[in-house]
Amino acid sequence: MVNNMSLEETIEDLQTRISFQEDTISKLSDIVARHDKQLQEVQNRLSLTINKVSDLSASNNEGGEDAPPPHY
Numbered sequence: 001m002v003n004n005m006s007l008e009e010t011i012e013d014l015q016t017r018i019s020f021q022e023d024t025i026s027k028l029s030d031i032v033a034r035h036d037k038q039l040q041e042v043q044n045r046l047s048l049t050i051n052k053v054s055d056l057s058a059s060n061n062e063g064g065e066d067a068p069p070p071h072y
Contacts, residue, residue: 005013
């Protein structure tokens with residue numbers, strides 16, 4: 001800050017800076033909320049995928065290890 005600024009100019013400058021900071025904080029908050037929602041969706045999809053893979057693994061093992069390969 002320049003020392004030659006009057007008190008009124010200094011206050012105006014600070015108010016402008018605060019206004020920009022509040023806008024930036026609001027935008028960042030919106031982004032964080034959107035990312036949180038996306039993260040929840042990804043976690044849900046991952047959980048479903050893990051369950052499907054587990055089900056497929058279980059169904060593949062039901063034939064037993066002594067079962068002949070499919071080409072016999």
